[in-house]
Amino acid sequence: MSYIEFKNVVKEYKMGEVSIKALDNTNFQIEKGELVVIVGPSGAGKTTALNILGGMDTATSGEVIIDGKNISKFKNKQLIKYRREDIGFVFQFYNLVQNLTAIENVELATQICKKPLEPKEILIKVGLGERLKNFPSQLSGGEQQRVAIARAIAKNPKLLLCDEPTGALDYKTGKQILQLLQDTCRKEKMTVIIITHNAALTPMADRVIHFKNGTASNIELNESPVPIEKIEW
Amino acid sequence: MKKALLKDCFKEIIKGFKRFISILLIVLLGVGFFAGIKATSPDMKLTLDTYFDDKNVMDIQVLSTLGLTDEDITELEKLDLIDDAQGTYQTDAIVTAGDKQVVVKLESLASSKQNETTDSINALQVTDGRLPENQNECVVEEAFLLGTEYKIGDTIKIQIDNITDDDGNDISVLKTNELQIVGTVKSPMYISTDRGTTKLGSGVINYYLYVSSDNINANIYTNIYLTVNGANELECYDDKYEDLIEQAEDEIEKIADARKEARYNALFDKANQKLQDAKNEFETQKADGEKQLQDAENEINSAKQELENGRTEIAANRAKANNEFNEAGKQLLDAKNTLQQNENDFNAKKQEAEKQISDYETSLNELKQIQEQYNNLQNTLSTSKAQLEILEKQLEELENQANQGRATTKPQNVNNNVQSQSNGIANTTDDEKEKIEELKKQINELNASISKIEAGIIVIDKQLEAQGITDINQTVTYTENAIQTAKAELANGQKKIDSAKAELQSKEELLNKTKNDTYAELDSAEKKLDESVKQIEEAEAELAKSREEFNSKISDAEKELDDAEEEVNSIERPTWYILDRQQNAGYVSYMQDTDRVANLAQVFPIVFFIVAALISLTSMTRMVEEQRVQIGTLKALGYNKLQIASKYIIYATLATVIGGLIGLVIGFSILPKVIADIYAMVYDVPDVILEFNMTYATAGMLAAMLCTIGATVISCYKTLKQKPATLMRPKAPKPGKRVLLERITFIWKRLNFTKKVTARNIFRYKKRFMMTIIGVGGCTALIIAGFGLRDAISSMIPSQYGKIDLYNISVTLKDEYKNEELENIDNILKNYEYTEDVLNANVQSVTIDKNDNTQSIQLIIPQTPENLSNFIVLKSRTDNDEKYVLDDTGVIITEKLSKLLDIKVGDEIKILNSDDKECNVKVNAITENYIYHYIYMTPNLYNQLYDTRIGYNVVYVNTTDMEESEEDGFGEQILSNGDYISGVTFMSNTENIFAEVMNNMDLVVWILIISAGLLAFVVLYNLLNANITERIRELATIKVLGFYDKEVYDYISRETIILTAIGMLFGIGGGYFLTLYIIKTCEIDMLMFNPQITVWSYLFGVIITTVFAIIVNIITYFSLKKIDMIESLKSVE
Secondary structure: OOOEEEEEEEEEEEEOOEEEEEEEEEEEEEOOOOEEEEEOOOOOOHHHHHHHHOOOOOOOEEEEEEOOEEHHHOOHHHHHHHHHHHEEEEOOOOOOOOOOOHHHHHHHHHOOOOOOOOHHHHHHHOOOOOOOOOOHHHOOHHHHHHHHHHHHHHOOOOEEEEEOOOOOOOHHHHHHHHHHHHHHHHHHOOEEEEEEOOHHHHHHOOEEEEEEOOEEEEEEEOOOOOOHHHOOO | OOHHHHHHHHHHHHHOHHHHHHHHHHHHHHHHHHHHHHHHHHHHHHHHHHHHHHOOOOOEEEEEEEEEOHHHHHHHHHOOOEEEEEEEOEEEEEEEEOOEEEEEEEEEOOOOOOOOOOOOOOOOEEEEEOOOOOOOEEEEEHHHHHHHOOOOOOEEEEEOOOEEOOOOOEEOOEOOOEEEEEEEEEOOOOOOOOOOEOOOOOOEOOEEEEEOHHHEOOOOEEEEEEEEOOOOOOOOOOHHHHHHHHHHHHHHHHHHHHHHHHHHHHHHHHHHHHHHHHHHHHHHHHHHHHHHHHHHHHHHHHHHHHHHHHHHHHHHHHHHHHHHHHHHHHHHHHHHHHHHHHHHHHHHHHHHHHHHHHHHHHHHHHHHHHHHHHHHHHHHHHHHHHHHHHHHHHHHHHHHHHHHOOOOOOOOHHHHHHHHHOHHHHHOHHHHHHHHHHHHHHHHHHHHHHHHHHHHHHHHHHHHHHHOOOOHHHHHHHHHHHHHHHHHHHHHHHHHHHHHHHHHHHHHHHHHHHHHHHHHHHHHHHHHHHHHHHHHHHHHHHHHHHHHHHHHHHHHHHHHHHHHHHHHHHOOOOOEEEEEHHHOHHHHHHHHHHHHHHHHHHHHHHHHHHHHHHHHHHHHHHHHHHOHHHHHHHHHHOOOHHHHHHHHHHHHHHHHHHHHHHHHHHHHHHHHHHHHHHHHOOOOOOOOOOOOOHHHHHHHHHHHHHHHHHHHHHHHHHHHOOOHHHHHOOOOOOOOOOOHHHHOHHHHHHOOHHHHHHHHHHHHOHHHHHHHHHHHHHHHHHHHHHHHHHHHHHHHHHHHHHHHEOOOEEEEEEEEEOHHHHHHHHHHHHOOOOEEEEEEEEEEEEEEEEOOEEEEEEEEEEOOHHHHHHOEOOEOOOOOOOEOOOOOOOEEEEHHHHHHOOOOOOOEEEEEOOOOOEEEEEEEEEEOOOEOOEEEOOHHHHHHHHOOOOOEEEEEEEEOOOOHHHHHHHHHHHHOOOOOEEEEEEHHHHHHHHHHHHHHHHHHHHHHHHHHHHHHHHHHHHHHHHHHHHOHHHHHHHHHOOOOHHHHHHHHHHHHHHHHHHHHHHHHHHHHHHHHHHHHHHOOOOEOOOOOOOHHHHHHHHHHHHHHHHHHHHHHHHHHHHOOHHHHHOOOO
């Protein structure tokens, strides 16, 4: 049994009379410690899948099993607990609390965890040892995303979910961020799932899941992932 | 505007109904409260103006110190600006109602048109019955009936001091003082309960009363009421009105001097004429008197002359009489001498004659002696012979008897005599013998004597023969005759002399009599003269007295004339008082009160408006910002700024206009009504006229629009300035900032992370911070002010009557009493079982005038200041232990008075007492007091200042606890001592009356509380909305991070709670000042609200705000729960 299993997951939005299936019978597995890239065009359902995976949304039907737990059966409170303890989330627009400094943004996450990592160490690890006390507005986009990653990692989650982490970043910075994510996966043995519409990134992943029309159309395993600095796009 | 946009706009309203409603509501509240409370004062003024116009209330009245005449009226009416002038007579009078006396303001109904009430100035509103139709009828105010228990139809008796008419006569003001009450009226001249002060009774006028002008005796008016042309059309509180009145007053001033002069001249001439008449009269009377005196003197003098004449005459007569009498006396003496001579001659002759006679007589006597002897012898002879015969006879008999023996025992009657003569002889024969013997002897003897006698006779015969006398008897007779003749001759001579003597005697007597008579006559004449002298003396004394009297009378009269002249000369030129409505106490205080409402209207709406502006600003800003993408899109599509903005402007305008209109309707109809109704308890005015006040409606609406639309335009402008591309991207979040608190590291370090976050967040959103503090603070402040006002009002009565005025009864006396009378009264009162203690006081109305602010005050002078504390507590309001004691160095005044007139401890104040005497006195202390104004002074100080010795007219009584029913009985008992006591007031009654008024004021408080609550709710709800929508990404993020619902709620509500708490703190402070401000603006001069706000009021303010905050927080909790993480995490489309 895989670490993460998506079994026949359906997500249906009801808009009045019309119902739209964002996910239609999606199946995939992910093993522990893998760096996974979910790739596909807009509207293919990759974000929906990620949301369900992150406990922010629930599937209309089907099973989502993570580390042996079927989260699709979770109640709201269980889901919160799941998000709190098992999930780290990196947003496209960083979603840092503007009123908090870099370290405080990390602390915002760590203070609710059972066994968090030391925020300061994490920030040093992501290369922001000098900017601990800077507010988000004083940081560049890449630096902000690093803070967001640090915040996600500091929780010491089972799963690090990244939704278009480079979407708002320039090429170079994006690369650095991806590097950081790859390093994190490798060094911390953390399962990292990155959503992107950029198919060029696929070589860096252990596993690539292609989404198309609301379902995982193709899953390919990459025996020898390429370090991110070697990837050009 | 494009159709699509308009459609979008309406859809927006439906979609964001909550936002729309919240803007609408806050505008409604703001505008409604603003317009309503603003309109109250004008509405109240309008009501009064309409009422005054309706009743044709005078615009100006003229009073004169010397009264006013019909001529004055005519002259005043001639003035261009004067519409109508009517004269009336006013005076203060006492009416005795049962045991108490009340003072009324008596006024005659405006002179001419008393029955056409609509045309008369200051027309009365008849509430019951009718107006007086003849001179013995009157109408009173309703309160009079309530206060005196008289009914319509009852007759009352009025006491008024007499007045002096133009001719200087003492006349009564009314023709009849017994008046029948025929109705009750309302006078527009007395809209407040203030009826003014008087010199009568307790110094306060209790009621007003109107009589028919027919009943007025005086031929002058005290007041002339004037209406001004065109004044009715103006509002009486308007400057235009005041200008007009000023003009009219100027016009009056112009003729005033002439009228005053005329009045003066009329009075002066009359008085002068009278004086001249009096002078003339005096002169005539004086001359008359002098003449009379002169006449009397003349008379006396002539009497004296006469007397003198009489005396002379009498003297002459006396002399004459003396002469005559002397002459007569001399003649008489001559006659007497002659007579004496004659008499002497006669006497000599007489002596001779008498000697002759005596010789004769001697011889005669000798003769006679002889004759007698002879005769005697003869007689003896005859007798002896007779005797002898008898004896012989007896002897015979005896011898017979003896011879006969004793044949018969009984002697014979014939012999009775003999028998008896010879008693012894007869009885015994022996004796008889003896007797016979005897008889025989006697007969013998007798025979012897006869013989002797016969011998004697012969001797005598012989002798006579010797002398020539033949017949003795003849000789005797002859001699006797000779003597007789001599004697007769002598007697004749004597007789002549005697007759001469007698004649002389009689002459002398006559003379003497005449003399006596004459002298008596003279004496009596003299006596009469003497009497006359006495009479004259008396008359002279009387004359002197009369003269003295006359002189004193003259000097009196002269003095009187001088006085009168002085009086005439001292007739002061009259002063005219030209008064307008500003001098009507009721009008002025009503206007002042409306101004207070207006003041109130300055503050309250501001709070509402600030909040409303803030709320609409934040709401609209948020709305615009939320829709920045849409705005960007529209902009990208090519719509211009105005087109895009118009949606939001329409949205805001609609909310504002709808909310505002509803607010105006509610505000204009409820607030003025409620507030005016409260004032209606104090003022006798008709129901308030509610008016749609365009000014305030416009102002309110404009202000509201300025806030909402302005806010909308500003936020639109800010947003629209940006490029469409920028707008498409999410708005750059507000940068984080370090807060001041972080620099205070020792505190900051101690805060845990979440608290730090909260702290930073609180200071991050300054707009929200301000809004919350102002909103919540305002709300708390308003609620506290509401309760505080209630405290201030409601604690006033318990404080006044429970802590300050400790006495239970105030007994008003009919007069000011001293010494024994006062003791009597006290003893009467002390004897009741309820009575614990009594205190006498002199209570009078005085005034203090400072900086053009005149306050009438009750001056209380306790007889024994050391006992005052048992009846009235003098102490500091703020420090209960700081008690004040009255002493002779100064007075103690009440707090409100000190505030009104800005008097401090140590200041000197000028007190004008009821006798118009003004004195300076130092203020020693300012004492706590809530109702009315008082000055406390010691009797010594008063006596010293006003140079008098006061009496006492009020007795304060402390009693044991009593039921209300007992009080009535006790009151009657006290009043039954009718000689001294005119009224009994139980403090519990006063307390009840005030309590009732105060209860009604609670309404205002509730209005405040409810509107404050609404405000709080709207503010907090908006705050919540703003907080959530503005920070939705942040909230979504922390939700994604795995914050539990409660943690999310805490994350945001901690801020709200802290902000609310800070707001409340500000609110408490604000509430304190707001309460003070409201108290200051609301409170009427007569009262001082207790500015001590109780802890409860603060607590209620906090609790009610908290309740609203909790409600809002509960809503927040559910709103937070509903936040969709996914939707909000998505980048803005």
